[in-house]
Amino acid sequence: MDLPTLLKNRKSVRDFLDRPVEREKIMICLEAARLAPSACNSQPWKFIVVDDKQLKNKLCDAAFRGIYSIMSFCKTAPVMVVIVSEKSRFLAQIGGMFRGVKYYLIDIGIAGEHFILQAEDLGLGTCWIGWFNERAVKSTLNIPQHKKIDMLIALGYYDKEKVCSEHVREPMDKIASFNSY
Numbered sequence: 442m443d444l445p446t447l448l449k450n451r452k453s454v455r456d457f458l459d460r461p462v463e464r465e466k467i468m469i470c471l472e473a474a475r476l477a478p479s480a481c482n483s484q485p486w487k488f489i490v491v492d493d494k495q496l497k498n499k500l501c502d503a504a505f506r507g508i509y510s511i512m513s514f515c516k517t518a519p520v521m522v523v524i525v526s527e528k529s530r531f532l533a534q535i536g537g538m539f540r541g542v543k544y545y546l547i548d549i550g551i552a553g554e555h556f557i558l559q560a561e562d563l564g565l566g567t568c569w570i571g572w573f574n575e576r577a578v579k580s581t582l583n584i585p586q587h588k589k590i591d592m593l594i595a596l597g598y599y600d601k602e603k604v605c606s607e608h609v610r611e612p613m614d615k616i617a618s619f620n621s622y
């Protein structure tokens with residue numbers, strides 16, 4: 442798929458098919474994430490792929506209860522990807538503090554989007570998930586409590602007919618300009 446078509450086709454998927462995702466395809470997505478740029482080349486991420494059905498269900502039950510239960514649609518996803526935000530290199534941390542920028546969040550955003558675009562190219566749907574019980578995710582996957590998990594990605598096959606066809610976006614003249622604000 443050419444890039445403009447890929448970008449147009451990618452939409453958040455919130456209803457997945459009950460079909461397992463091949464490990465080979467997941468590895469291709471992980472390789473796309475691995476190649477992402479990051480501040481000072483810190484690569485401050487670890488992707489934990491949960492594709493074991495029983496564990497994935499346990500993870501979703503834990504992550505999406507109570508105030509997070511609105512994200513229960515993730516239970517239909519055959520794969521959940523947990524992005525652990527690892528420590529950036531010292532220079533990126535210091536630079537980030539000086540500039541007041543959390544570079545590591547930008548880094549995991551870029552790496553995650555590489556993963557997501559690669560998934561779309563392989564016919565797989567995804568949804569970024571930022572609303573979940575972080576503590577419960579850590580306990581379920583034996584991730585030390587001092588680690589930070591900022592984002593999850595739901596992944597799986599989906600019915601293209603069921604995904605809303607329109608991107609709801611601000612007009613171009615609102616989001617971009619040339620040569621002045």
Ligand SMILES: Cc1cc2nc3c(=O)[nH]c(=O)nc-3n(C[C@H](O)[C@H](O)[C@H](O)COP(=O)(O)O)c2cc1C
Pocket residue numbers: 451452453454455512568569570571572573608
């Ligand atoms: C940082 C971030 C966090 C998000 N968190 C959630 C979430 O917790 N639940 C959800 O259903 N969608 C979540 N989304 C998906 C957005 O709602 C979605 O990207 C946006 O509405 C645009 O729709 P589209 O992805 O179909 O183009 C998140 C997206 C981003 C980038």
